[in-house]
Amino acid sequence: MLDGAQPSVLDVKDLKxxxxxxxxxxxxxxxxxxxxxxxxxxxxxGESGSGKSVxxxxxxxxxxxxxxxxxxxxxxFEGQNLLTATDDELRAVRGARIGFVFQDxxxxxxxxxxxxxQLMEPLRKHMGMSKAKARVRAKExxxxxxxxxxxxxxxDYPHQFSGGMRQRVMIAIxxxxxxxxxxADEPTTALDxxxxxxxxxxxxxxxxxxxxxxxxxxxxxxxIAGIADRVxxxxxxxxxxxxxxxELFANPKHPYTRALLETVPHVRGERAERLEVIEGxxxxxxxxxxxCPFRDRCxxxxxxxxxxxxxxxxxxxxxxxxxxxxxxxxxxxxx
Amino acid sequence: xxxxxxxxxxxxxxxxxxxxxxxxxxxxxHTGDVKAVDDVSFDIYEGETLGLVGESGCGKSTCGRxxxxxYDPTAGTIEVDGTDISTTSQSAxxxxxxxxxxxxxxxxASLNPRMSVADIIGEPLREHTKKSxxxxxxxxxxxxxxxxxxxxxxxxxxxxxxxxxxxxxxxxRALALNPKFIVCDEPIAALDVSIQAQVVNxxxxxQSELGLTYLFISHDLSMVRHIADRVAVMYLGKVVxxxxxxGLYDDPKHPYTIALLSAVPEPDPAAHDSANRVIxxxxxxxxxxxxxxxxxxxxxxxxxxxxxxxxxxxREIEPGRFVACHLYNx
Numbered sequence: 001m002l003d004g005a006q007p008s009v010l011d012v013k014d015l016k017x018x019x020x021x022x023x024x025x026x027x028x029x030x031x032x033x034x035x036x037x038x039x040x041x042x043x044x045x046g047e048s049g050s051g052k053s054v055x056x057x058x059x060x061x062x063x064x065x066x067x068x069x070x071x072x073x074x075x076x077f078e079g080q081n082l083l084t085a086t087d088d089e090l091r092a093v094r095g096a097r098i099g100f101v102f103q104d105x106x107x108x109x110x111x112x113x114x115x116x117x118q119l120m121e122p123l124r125k126h127m128g129m130s131k132a133k134a135r136v137r138a139k140e141x142x143x144x145x146x147x148x149x150x151x152x153x154x155x156d157y158p159h160q161f162s163g164g165m166r167q168r169v170m171i172a173i174x175x176x177x178x179x180x181x182x183x184a185d186e187p188t189t190a191l192d193x194x195x196x197x198x199x200x201x202x203x204x205x206x207x208x209x210x211x212x213x214x215x216x217x218x219x220x221x222x223x224i225a226g227i228a229d230r231v232x233x234x235x236x237x238x239x240x241x242x243x244x245x246x247e248l249f250a251n252p253k254h255p256y257t258r259a260l261l262e263t264v265p266h267v268r269g270e271r272a273e274r275l276e277v278i279e280g281x282x283x284x285x286x287x288x289x290x291x292c293p294f295r296d297r298c299x300x301x302x303x304x305x306x307x308x309x310x311x312x313x314x315x316x317x318x319x320x321x322x323x324x325x326x327x328x329x330x331x332x333x334x335x
Numbered sequence: 336x337x338x339x340x341x342x343x344x345x346x347x348x349x350x351x352x353x354x355x356x357x358x359x360x361x362x363x364x365h366t367g368d369v370k371a372v373d374d375v376s377f378d379i380y381e382g383e384t385l386g387l388v389g390e391s392g393c394g395k396s397t398c399g400r401x402x403x404x405x406y407d408p409t410a411g412t413i414e415v416d417g418t419d420i421s422t423t424s425q426s427a428x429x430x431x432x433x434x435x436x437x438x439x440x441x442x443x444a445s446l447n448p449r450m451s452v453a454d455i456i457g458e459p460l461r462e463h464t465k466k467s468x469x470x471x472x473x474x475x476x477x478x479x480x481x482x483x484x485x486x487x488x489x490x491x492x493x494x495x496x497x498x499x500x501x502x503x504x505x506x507x508r509a510l511a512l513n514p515k516f517i518v519c520d521e522p523i524a525a526l527d528v529s530i531q532a533q534v535v536n537x538x539x540x541x542q543s544e545l546g547l548t549y550l551f552i553s554h555d556l557s558m559v560r561h562i563a564d565r566v567a568v569m570y571l572g573k574v575v576x577x578x579x580x581x582g583l584y585d586d587p588k589h590p591y592t593i594a595l596l597s598a599v600p601e602p603d604p605a606a607h608d609s610a611n612r613v614i615x616x617x618x619x620x621x622x623x624x625x626x627x628x629x630x631x632x633x634x635x636x637x638x639x640x641x642x643x644x645x646x647x648x649x650r651e652i653e654p655g656r657f658v659a660c661h662l663y664n665x
């Protein structure tokens with residue numbers, strides 16, 4: 001979209017997801033666009049309900065439709081538009097060329113099958129491997145994600161693994177078919193900090209080794225700072241800011257990003273006497289937004305924010321922000 | 336900095352043990368114990384916030400609950416406001432309840448969905464005071480104002496509120512009887528980042544207005560650094576380090592504290608490049624079968640021979656700084 005040097009492996013254009021329920025509509029994702037290049041780690045930050053998970057689920061057809069209606073200009077992956085793909089075509093992509101790691105490894109692993117079976121399943125389904133071949137590959141995968149004594153552990157069931165080890169198994173399954181893109185949805189949220197540090201190291205390692213592109217969804221700004229190359233900040237179902245990670249933390253432009261960075265306390269450095277607060281609650285997305293979703297909580301909001309929903313304006317080479325307020329001048333943006 | 340010498344001890348915990356028995360086999364024989372809290376001692380001074388941090392399963396919540404006698408401890412004494420409550424009868428304990436209260440982690444699970452907000456906040460008043468209905472309602476409104484809830488919502492039910500507002504209801508309920516001591520068990524863990532700051536600021540405001548004393552249990556080290564005056568770090572049922580906030584964060588002593596602090600990802604990309612991170616290997620052992628010697632010896636980067644044989648004593652190495660580690664025992 002902004003830098004065209006390298007082709008994108010995944011290109012999402014104007015993705016919209018609406019849940020149509022009996023009690024009204026929920027516009028969970030509104031005109032989300034982003035691209036992903038090979039070997040890149042894209043961080044997606046936002047609070048619960050900001051639409052970060054639904055965006056990723058929508059683009060590979062994992063949201064139940066109905067009630068969901070997914071639309072948009074397209075989700076382009078390896079020359080294919082996933083939005084118009086059939087169920088069979090999507091099935092060939094999911095778990096094979098696009099891998100997934102979910103938040104809670106206990107609920108995403110099947111408790112009644114051993115780990116070896118669950119690792120071999122994608123290998124046999126997608127790659128057509130024989131049982132013996134799949135078993136060899138499964139063992140390699142467990143070794144790859146740093147599980148000791150891999151051969152024996154293939155026979156173990158999910159409950160015999162600790163939380164961190166279970167998440168390693170999930171990552172191994174996601175990597176089974178050599179995906180081009182790995183989508184990780186809050187993969188370390190359920191883990192303790194010392195275990196989280198292990199998983200983050202592992203992911204950085206694997207990305208360098210395997211060269212896949214990764215989308216890392218999280219609400220933790222600290223995790224993003226340590227792992228991402230580029231960051232999308234989401235609020236109220238839309239992307240409010242997009243920038244390379246250093247640029248985002250050094251030079252945040254959107255009032256929400258700025259407030260978010262202010263509000264988190266640090267373990268090192270200066271200790272604030274009082275925490276900065278973002279007053280109010282996140283919006284409930286009942287209708288298609290015709291105004292900025294952050295305006296009620298924004299201390300910079302003016303009339304235009306209530307009349308129009310800002311689109312994403314470029315403010316740097318790979319930096320864009322959806323806001324009418326310009327931190328450079330302290331006044332309205334000239335758009 | 337918080338000066339402990341000038342203050343009165345409000346809570347004094349000595350040698351607290353909380354074991355949960357494991358019964359196995361057909362005859363349900365007692366075959367072992369989960370040593371959730373294993374010989375923990377600390378004091379909490381009037382008006383301070385003691386942070387209790389640790390990873391899941393380290394026993395910090397069990398410790399918090401045992402301090403309020405929500406469990407019957409296996410051993411040890413707990414003194415709250417001058418009274419030993421570790422073995423008192425339930426009826427005597429009930430008279431103590433107004434002094435000590437609790438705010439729970441999950442505001443969804445700790446509020447009765449069939450009671451209105453006024454009923455929830457008013458319940459402790461109904462149970463422990465002889466206030467008339469009108470007096471109770473006055474107090475309920477007063478409490479709702481104090482925690483920043485709109486009075487008009489008094490007749491609404493918990494599901495009509497957001498997570499942050501529900502936590503405010505829980506806090507109002509805890510405040511109803513003018514307690515001195517509140518155990519906050521992960522009060523912000525279930526909330527979004529932008530809402531966490533609101534609740535933490537509220538807790539701080541209430542503390543300075545009402546002179547409250549908190550035991551703040553959390554796994555969020557950066558938030559504990561913000562709110563606590565002194566911090567206790569737990570690992571596998573034991574307190575491994577207890578120190579004033581500045582000391583603990585600027586100069587951690589115990590290898591586990593060092594590793595724990597270095598594992599917290601800083602929201603600053605530059606800090607990640609320069610940081611010398613200690614990444615611990617392996618997982619926490621099971622509290623039903625802790626290792627011999629120091630509990631941390633299986634993962635400690637500085638492990639010595641003595642660590643695998645002897646359990647280090649929890650001792651004061653500098654005024655106000657307690658560490659349980661053989662490195663500081665020479």
